[in-house]
Amino acid sequence: xxxxxxxxxxxxxxxxxxxxxxxxxxxxxxxxxxxxxxxxxxxxxxxxxxxxxxxxxxxxxxxxxxxxxxxxxxxxxxxxxxxxxxxxxxxxxxxxxxxxxxxxxxxxxxxxxxxxxxxxxxxxxxxxxxxxxxxxxxxxxxxxxxxxxxxxxxxxxxxxxxxxxxxxxxxxxxxxxxxxxxxxxxxxxxxxxxxxxxxxxxxxxxxxxxxxxxxxxxxxxxxxxxxxxxxxxxxxxxxxxxxxxxxxxxxxxxxxxxxxxxxxxxxxxxxxxxxxxxxxxxxxxxxxxxxxxxxxxxxxxxxxxxxxxxxxxxxxxx
Amino acid sequence: xxxxxxxxxxxxxxxxxxxxxxxxxxxxxxxxxxxxxxxxxxxxxxxxxxxxxxxxxxxxxxxxxxxxxxxxxxxxxxxxxxxxxxxxxxxxxxxxxxxxxxxxxxxxxxxxxxxxxxxxxxxxxxxxxxxxxxxxxxxxxxxxxxxxxxxxxxxxxxxxxxxxxxxxxxxxxxxxxxxxxxxxxxxxxxxxxxxxxxxxxxxxxxxxxxxxxxxxxxxxxxxxxxxxxxxxxxxxxxxx
Numbered sequence: 001x002x003x004x005x006x007x008x009x010x011x012x013x014x015x016x017x018x019x020x021x022x023x024x025x026x027x028x029x030x031x032x033x034x035x036x037x038x039x040x041x042x043x044x045x046x047x048x049x050x051x052x053x054x055x056x057x058x059x060x061x062x063x064x065x066x067x068x069x070x071x072x073x074x075x076x077x078x079x080x081x082x083x084x085x086x087x088x089x090x091x092x093x094x095x096x097x098x099x100x101x102x103x104x105x106x107x108x109x110x111x112x113x114x115x116x117x118x119x120x121x122x123x124x125x126x127x128x129x130x131x132x133x134x135x136x137x138x139x140x141x142x143x144x145x146x147x148x149x150x151x152x153x154x155x156x157x158x159x160x161x162x163x164x165x166x167x168x169x170x171x172x173x174x175x176x177x178x179x180x181x182x183x184x185x186x187x188x189x190x191x192x193x194x195x196x197x198x199x200x201x202x203x204x205x206x207x208x209x210x211x212x213x214x215x216x217x218x219x220x221x222x223x224x225x226x227x228x229x230x231x232x233x234x235x236x237x238x239x240x241x242x243x244x245x246x247x248x249x250x251x252x253x254x255x256x257x258x259x260x261x262x263x264x265x266x267x268x269x270x271x272x273x274x275x276x277x278x279x280x281x282x283x284x285x286x287x288x289x290x291x292x293x294x295x296x297x298x299x300x301x302x303x304x305x306x307x308x309x310x311x312x313x314x315x316x317x318x
Numbered sequence: 319x320x321x322x323x324x325x326x327x328x329x330x331x332x333x334x335x336x337x338x339x340x341x342x343x344x345x346x347x348x349x350x351x352x353x354x355x356x357x358x359x360x361x362x363x364x365x366x367x368x369x370x371x372x373x374x375x376x377x378x379x380x381x382x383x384x385x386x387x388x389x390x391x392x393x394x395x396x397x398x399x400x401x402x403x404x405x406x407x408x409x410x411x412x413x414x415x416x417x418x419x420x421x422x423x424x425x426x427x428x429x430x431x432x433x434x435x436x437x438x439x440x441x442x443x444x445x446x447x448x449x450x451x452x453x454x455x456x457x458x459x460x461x462x463x464x465x466x467x468x469x470x471x472x473x474x475x476x477x478x479x480x481x482x483x484x485x486x487x488x489x490x491x492x493x494x495x496x497x498x499x500x501x502x503x504x505x506x507x508x509x510x511x512x513x514x515x516x517x518x519x520x521x522x523x524x525x526x527x528x529x530x531x532x533x534x535x536x537x538x539x540x541x542x543x544x545x546x547x548x549x550x551x552x553x554x555x556x557x558x
Contacts, residue, residue, distance in 0.1 A: 033370045033381075034357075035519075035527040036457035036464075135521060145461050146502065147521070197331030198338065242345060243456060243465070245372025245379025247336040269374050269458035277333030302389050305334045313385055 011076045012126050012165030018157040019070030019113065024130055024149045026062040029138035033268045039248060040140030040148060041264050043224055043287035044121050045280055047085025049316050050178050051123035054082035054102050056169055059316050061129035062139050064163075066122045069113040073124075076162065077107045080127035084178065086119025086186060086288055101177035119186035119288040128166035142265055144225075182315075189215075190289055192261075192282040193300035193308070194251060198274035199238060203253075207234040211275060212299050216259075220291035224265040227286055229295065233257030236273045243271040249278030251297075261286055279305045281312060327400050329393060335369065335384045337396055342376040345467065345495075347453050350412070350532045351405035353378055358406060359399045364392070373531050374456040375465075412453065412532035417499060419448070419490050419537045420545035421512035424554040426490065428478075428509035435475045444539060446470050447511060452497060454533045462501035462519030464529040469495045481507035486555065488513045490537060497537075501527075510555075515540075515548040 025048060028041025042048030042065055052061045069088040082102050083090055090097040090113050092105055099122075105111065113122060132139040132150045141149030149155055150163060157163075200208070210232040219228040234257045246252070250262045252272040261278055262270075263286075278286065279300065289295060330338040339356060342349045353373050360371055360380055367387035372379040382392050421444040423429050433440045452466035459465075469492055477493045482505060485491070489500045491508035500506060501518035514537070518528050529535065546552055 030369050032526070033372045034457060034531065035461055035525075036459060037461045037526075039370075136526065147461070195331055195333055197333070242375045242377075243458065244338065244374045244377040245332075247333045247379065247381060249333055267459055268372055269456055276331070277336070279334050302331070302334065306384055306389065309334060309384060 010131070010164050010166070011162040012079055012128075012130070013073040013111070013163045014076055015071075015157050015159055015161045015163065016074050016110070017070065017072035017112075018159055019066065019068070019072075021067040022071045022157050023065045023067075023141040023143070024062050024132060024139055025065045025141065026139050027060040028140050028264065029136055029142075029147070032136050033245070036268055037136060037147070038142055038145060038266060038268055039264050040138065040142045042123065043264055044085050044123070044284040046182075046184065046284045046312070047119075047121065047288070048123045048125075049312075050100065050182060051082050051084035051125035052129070053316050054084065054100070054176060054178060055080060055125035055127045056102070057125055057127065057129050058169055061125065062132065063123045063125035064130060066113050066124060067120060069115040071157070072110060072112040073163070075105050075107055075109045075111065078105070079165070080104050080168065081125060083122055083124050085123045086121050087117040088122045089114030089117050090122065100183045116290060119184075120290055121288060126165050127168035131164040131166045144265060184285070184288070186285075186288040190285050190293070190295040191298050192286055192295055193279045193305055194276050194282065194297045195279065195302060195305055196276040196299055198250070198276060199236065199241070200274075200276050202237045202273055203275065204235045204237070207232075207236070210234065211259075212297055215294045215296060218286070218289045218291050218293045218295060219258075222291060224263055226260045226262045226266055227289070228258060228260045230258050234259060234275070238273050241271045241273060243269045246270045247277055248280060249283035251275040251278060263287055279309065281308060329396055329400075332379055334389065336379055336381045337389075337392060339378045339380060339396060339400065340376065341378070345375045345455065349376060350453060350455075351407055352403065354532055355403055355406035356399065359403070360396075363395050363399055367392075374458070412534050413530070414534045414536075415516070415529060416536050416538045417490070417514040417516045418540045418545065418548055419512045419514045420542055420550060420552075421447075421490075421539055422542065425486070425552065426510045426512035427555050429511055432473060432475050432492065432509050432511065436472050438472060443473065443511070446473055447492065447497065448537045448539050452535045454529050454531050454535060456531060457527060457529070460500070460502055460504050462527040462529065463498060464518075464527075464533075464535070465496055465498055466535055467496045469497055471495070475509050477507040478509065481505050485510065486513065486551070486553070488516070488518070488551065490514055513545070513550060515545060515550040
């Protein structure tokens with residue numbers, strides 16, 4: 001497949017410094033998991049959705065997920081954009097960039113992400129959305145699978161690369177700044193809603209008590225596939241299963257008793273017993289935690305989780 | 319379905335947007351027509367609300383959009399589908415694939431280990447592995463990676479203690495009672511027996527993956543000359 005070439009004039013940014021990890025993400029790759037292809041998409045749905053919304057883009061537009069920082073982009077023309085999610089100390093021509101709101105910049109201005117001040121992943125959405133050729137129905141960049149991204153092959157951004165943007169939508173969002181309650185403080189202890197299920201009944205009573213009543217710490221073994229939590233050792237009466245499909249947010253417990261919450265780039269099937277699944281927004285919240293941060297697992301009901309998800313999505317409807 | 323003693327089939331919560339349909343308790347070729355039937359019925363019954371389906375050995379994970387179809391309604395629909403499920407014998411045969419394979423120590427460095435473990439000679443290991451027609455039970459681990467079985471009991475060998483960092487693309491491998499071929503370079507702990515010339519995952523191909531759940535697969539031994547003539551990569555493991 002050939003590299004996507006935007007027509008001249010449709011480039012939005014030039015990459016001056018690529019940083020450790022900046023990935024193009026639309027809503028994700030669906031209907032292909034029976035082929036062993038993972039979901040991809042934004043690790044933090046909340047931050048990604050707000051960035052797109054504030055930039056005036058419809059749901060599902062492709063934004064750049066900037067992990068940790070280190071990325072510097074130069075505007076190739078006058079642009080409207082928004083950055084939401086983590087505060088990575090972003091600056092526009094050296095001045096602090098306001099987050100969670102629509103911003104305009106002029107051609108030649110320099111947008112730089114430094115390092116994490118609050119949260120781990122920032123989302124840069126540009127009006128019109130970033131454009132790249134779809135692979136299996138999505139531009140979501142999954143490095144491990146070599147799928148998606150600007151080159152279609154899961155490649156990382158390269159210095160000097162020019163990033164294409166689409167035509168801005170005619171109907172832009174009425175809000176140009178996110179309400180206070182949407183601007184999450186990722187430094188606070190996260191309370192992660194978990195829907196019990198799967199093999200939860202096979203865990204010992206003590207383990208279930210500990211899972212939901214003791215603090216967990218985010219391990220440094222954390223990426224877009226999954227986040228390992230360390231804390232009390234959980235014991236399950238079954239050590240492994242016949243491999244089966246794994247949903248987003250599934251919390252699996254390998255024999256060492258330390259749970260792993262599975263995120264967007266997880267393998268499609270797996271054979272460890274599961275405590276249940278984080279809600280989509282809880283998985284998003286976890287994706288903003290830095291190693292060493294404390295989190296709590298909160299048993300939630302389907303009704304609560306559905307209500308919370310509806311409230312979240314209603315903002316971006318229409 | 320004979321599930322009265324085990325409480326199967328049953329539905330298990332798989333989060334806000336998913337239900338796990340557990341149909342069977344053990345791996346069996348006879349599971350496939352039931353899973354195929356359920357997969358097709360889900361596609362029809364969920365329509366636009368269906369987000370993804372992940373079939374595996376004994377289960378089908380059904381992922382849906384909870385804003386289009388509430389989890390409770392999805393549960394009711396699935397219960398309805400399961401209640402009068404009949405196996406889909408039309409698809410039970412599956413497509414048949416022959417994977418030309420060069421079995422050789424240079425590209426299948428675990429042949430001696432498997433031989434030693436099984437008490438067979440290397441030639442017997444090759445004959446045994448290529449004699450069976452395998453079924454694809456699941457795809458996962460990597461795009462186009464098909465878990466196939468069941469392997470002859472004599473070839474049942476555990477995974478490597480330490481997985482390799484890079485298993486060359488198209489490596490043919492076994493672990494437990496299963497066999498597979500690697501569609502891409504990945505880490506892997508399976509025992510490598512050889513290498514195939516088949517293109518296992520090709521995003522320019524209709525359907526992308528050569529193999530699908532339910533397909534039948536036979537590994538056909540070829541010599542090095544044939545392997546090379548068909549575009550096989552003879553680069554030995556050490557150089558890779």
